[in-house]
Amino acid sequence: MIARPVSYKQRAAAGMTLPEIMIALAILGIVLSVCYGSSVALQRGFASTTSWADARTNQLRVLDSLAVDLRNATAKSFTISADGLTNTLPLTLTIPMRYQSNPSPSPAYETTGPLAGDPARSALRVEPGVYATTGSMQYRDSSGQQVAIAVTYRYGASGTKRTIVRQIDWPYTAAATSTLALSPPLPAADNTASREVGSFTNYSSASLSDPDNILKVTFTNEDMQLISSSDTAVVVRIEASPDSLHPENKSVLNDTVFLREATFK
Amino acid sequence: MKIRSNSQSCTASALVAVIITITILALLASSLVVNVNNRRMTVSQASAWQEALAAAEAGLHQGIAQLEQGLAQNSLPLAGAVPITTWPSPSPTWSSPSASLNHGGEGSSSSTYQYDMTLNKKTINGFDKPYYCIVSTGTVVLPGGKSLSMDSADAVLRKLNLQPATRTATRRIEAWLKPVYTTQGPLKTDQPINLNNHNIFVDSFNSTDPTRSVNGLPDARDSNGHLLTNIGQFDAPNFNVPLSANIATNSPFANIGNASVYGDVLTNGGATDGNGATVTNISNVKGEIINDYYEPLEPIYAPQWSSATVSGSVNNSKTYTGGTATSPARYQVGTVANIGNIRLSGGKQVTFDFGTTKGSPDRTKNYIELYVTGDFTTRGSGSTDGSVVIVNGVNVKIYVAGNLNFSGNGLVNYNNTAKSLEIYGISPPDGTTQTFTLAGNSDFYGTVYAPGADLKLAGGGSSGEFVGSFTGKSAFLNGTTQIRYDEALDGTGRISSFKIAAWFEDVKNLNTGTFTGQLKF
Numbered sequence: 001m002i003a004r005p006v007s008y009k010q011r012a013a014a015g016m017t018l019p020e021i022m023i024a025l026a027i028l029g030i031v032l033s034v035c036y037g038s039s040v041a042l043q044r045g046f047a048s049t050t051s052w053a054d055a056r057t058n059q060l061r062v063l064d065s066l067a068v069d070l071r072n073a074t075a076k077s078f079t080i081s082a083d084g085l086t087n088t089l090p091l092t093l094t095i096p097m098r099y100q101s102n103p104s105p106s107p108a109y110e111t112t113g114p115l116a117g118d119p120a121r122s123a124l125r126v127e128p129g130v131y132a133t134t135g136s137m138q139y140r141d142s143s144g145q146q147v148a149i150a151v152t153y154r155y156g157a158s159g160t161k162r163t164i165v166r167q168i169d170w171p172y173t174a175a176a177t178s179t180l181a182l183s184p185p186l187p188a189a190d191n192t193a194s195r196e197v198g199s200f201t202n203y204s205s206a207s208l209s210d211p212d213n214i215l216k217v218t219f220t221n222e223d224m225q226l227i228s229s230s231d232t233a234v235v236v237r238i239e240a241s242p243d244s245l246h247p248e249n250k251s252v253l254n255d256t257v258f259l260r261e262a263t264f265k
Numbered sequence: 266m267k268i269r270s271n272s273q274s275c276t277a278s279a280l281v282a283v284i285i286t287i288t289i290l291a292l293l294a295s296s297l298v299v300n301v302n303n304r305r306m307t308v309s310q311a312s313a314w315q316e317a318l319a320a321a322e323a324g325l326h327q328g329i330a331q332l333e334q335g336l337a338q339n340s341l342p343l344a345g346a347v348p349i350t351t352w353p354s355p356s357p358t359w360s361s362p363s364a365s366l367n368h369g370g371e372g373s374s375s376s377t378y379q380y381d382m383t384l385n386k387k388t389i390n391g392f393d394k395p396y397y398c399i400v401s402t403g404t405v406v407l408p409g410g411k412s413l414s415m416d417s418a419d420a421v422l423r424k425l426n427l428q429p430a431t432r433t434a435t436r437r438i439e440a441w442l443k444p445v446y447t448t449q450g451p452l453k454t455d456q457p458i459n460l461n462n463h464n465i466f467v468d469s470f471n472s473t474d475p476t477r478s479v480n481g482l483p484d485a486r487d488s489n490g491h492l493l494t495n496i497g498q499f500d501a502p503n504f505n506v507p508l509s510a511n512i513a514t515n516s517p518f519a520n521i522g523n524a525s526v527y528g529d530v531l532t533n534g535g536a537t538d539g540n541g542a543t544v545t546n547i548s549n550v551k552g553e554i555i556n557d558y559y560e561p562l563e564p565i566y567a568p569q570w571s572s573a574t575v576s577g578s579v580n581n582s583k584t585y586t587g588g589t590a591t592s593p594a595r596y597q598v599g600t601v602a603n604i605g606n607i608r609l610s611g612g613k614q615v616t617f618d619f620g621t622t623k624g625s626p627d628r629t630k631n632y633i634e635l636y637v638t639g640d641f642t643t644r645g646s647g648s649t650d651g652s653v654v655i656v657n658g659v660n661v662k663i664y665v666a667g668n669l670n671f672s673g674n675g676l677v678n679y680n681n682t683a684k685s686l687e688i689y690g691i692s693p694p695d696g697t698t699q700t701f702t703l704a705g706n707s708d709f710y711g712t713v714y715a716p717g718a719d720l721k722l723a724g725g726g727s728s729g730e731f732v733g734s735f736t737g738k739s740a741f742l743n744g745t746t747q748i749r750y751d752e753a754l755d756g757t758g759r760i761s762s763f764k765i766a767a768w769f770e771d772v773k774n775l776n777t778g779t780f781t782g783q784l785k786f
Contacts, residue, residue, distance in 0.1 A: 129786030137767035
């Protein structure tokens with residue numbers, strides 16, 4: 001048998017040589033590793049962006065919710081943090097009860113669902129009167145008692161997430177001649193409703209009850225001191241740890257809230 | 266037989282790989298864009314929501330400005346023959362037109378506010394007081410796209426309106442304003458307060474409350490009228506009553522001189538610590554030092570009376586007699602063109618007495634108003650009664666355009682009530698100094714509101730009490746001065762400003778009604 005010379009076409013159809021395959025695999029490996037690295041980096045970056053954006057959105061919502069209630073409050077009761085330097089949650093606010101049930105005895109505030117704690121859809125307003133002894137405004141129920149709701153912000157947990165819960169309890173009453181200021185432990189009220197206003201993923205190995213590595217809410221006065229009864233403004237600071245690789249990196253949001261109703265009263 | 270080319274197969278595989286890669290990248294990118302857009306929407310909608318509150322506050326401030334303008338023009342909004350209504354009868358309400366506040370921004374270049382103002386009259390301690398309610402709504406058009414934040418909690422909190430025609434953030438606040446009278450508080454000034462003696466004290470009592478006064482007086486006295494005690498009885502901590510003898514200045518400066526103040530010291534930005542302290546010598550302040558006080562002091566303008574008895578300057582003894590409550594007797598010393606003074610010396614005396622009917626004193630004619638276009642000074646020893654005498658039962662208002670100096674034997678008000686004498690200092694032109702001095706040995710019962718005058722109170726000896734309320738441009742107290750604020754003065758005098766008594770944000774869905782602005786009790 002006489003061997004015939006192999007044409008170019010025949011060689012191409014016959015496949016690649018071993019060195020060619022090795023070189024191709026090496027190049028492919030490099031390309032894939034680069035792709036993988038990029039993909040992982042992209043994923044991490046994307047996850048980080050998402051978690052930071054998510055945390056900031058939640059922080060902003062918690063801050064706004066706190067601000068609305070702090071402005072409306074006639075009295076406030078903070079917890080002092082473990083280091084004794086700041087105030088923190090749980091926070092209980094006394095707010096005039098400005099909505100009443102309609103029709104009675106339906107609740108004046110939503111008790112369940114995403115709107116829990118908001119005025120009920122059909123609720124009526126409560127109009128104030130003047131307490132002649134002091135000339136200040138008062139809000140009373142049909143029996144002539146002062147009436148208020150308690151709004152409590154506290155830490156909560158949901159699965160692996162740390163949450164901020166807004167709970168309202170109502171009604172609380174007091175004689176017209178008394179000062180109505182609520183502080184924990186609150187006596188049981190006829191109604192209660194709560195909802196999560198913020199939810200923060202735990203990216204650390206910390207316990208959900210550990211405030212330093214997930215989410216921390218602190219309050220001070222404008223001089224960064226503990227809040228006293230005469231303070232007219234509260235500095236709210238919300239510190240979250242949204243970075244899954246570096247929980248020590250904090251997303252911090254703060255705002256100064258003027259205690260309008262408490263100051264004016 | 267046609268053999269399929271391998272190179273064509275490789276080309277197809279590359280295309281598929283490229284398409285898959287592009288698809289994956291596009292999905293990643295779109296997810297990122299959605300995430301970023303969601304974040305952007307949340308931030309922009311939250312910003313609009315915050316701005317709506319600022320707009321609502323602007324409406325509230327506009328309403329307050331309207332009230333202050335009404336005060337300056339002596340014509341409060343909705344005032345007049347307004348009856349006192351009872352719940353649920355409607356009180357009069359005025360609605361403002363919608364006003365815009367312009368700003369830059371994507372898709373939202375302005376915010377708007379609109380407010381409703383309601384007047385309620387409330388009778389307290391026999392006085393009709395105007396309470397105003399302002400319900401103000403701020404609205405901002407939402408910038409950006411139509412989508413909401415992906416988290417429903419944002420929608421629950423902010424209750425944005427996403428109807429295509431009116432994509433807005435709207436917030437509504439309700440504020441109640443109560444009148445502040447010229448007689449609220451023992452001592453108020455625009456400029457610094459200087460209590461220059463540790464023997465000074467400032468306290469309060471209530472002449473209409475038998476548990477907070479001794480026969481209507483601030484302290485117990487013996488049968489000769491001499492003090493049995495020299496300390497404020499009703500604000501002493503042992504009696505456990507609220508401290509209301511607050512002294513206040515719109516300035517950051519107040520030297521308390523270690524005087525005893527049975528109330529708070531309020532300043533505008535005053536500091537108490539370190540070398541930069543502006544509120545000093547506060548060791549005997551029983552209340553708190555508060556540094557965020559500001560209260561505008563409305564100027565006093567010269568009376569514009571349609572009729573009055575006009576005389577020239579008074580240098581000799583003279584008696585002014587009264588008219589009725591609805592038609593008080595009005596006297597004017599001098600004119601704007603030809604200024605007149607009351608200057609008493611030696612044993613000269615000015616007396617404010619009842620009017621007469623058929624030659625006999627008529628106790629229904631017990632209201633006198635006196636306008637002195639120049640100075641009113643009593644430097645002499647006066648009679649044994651004093652240089653200025655107010656007969657028991659007579660009510661006097663004195664307007665002084667120049668300086669006032671009650672010293673020597675001073676003023677004796679036989680009513681022994683502060684509300685029976687109101688002294689007003691007509692605000693001088695800018696750059697003109699005005700001084701009001703109250704000194705001497707007699708007790709002073711009355712109120713002084715002179716926002717353009719430097720106020721000097723100087724007690725002497727064991728007496729020299731100042732019972733009432735005092736307001737000046739600045740204040741200097743020395744000697745053994747005692748200011749005894751009568752809490753029953755609240756509601757007397759003139760309205761100097763309106764103060765927010767309640768503030769509330771209505772978080773209920775705005776399409777289902779709002780607060781009515783009516784007082785319920």
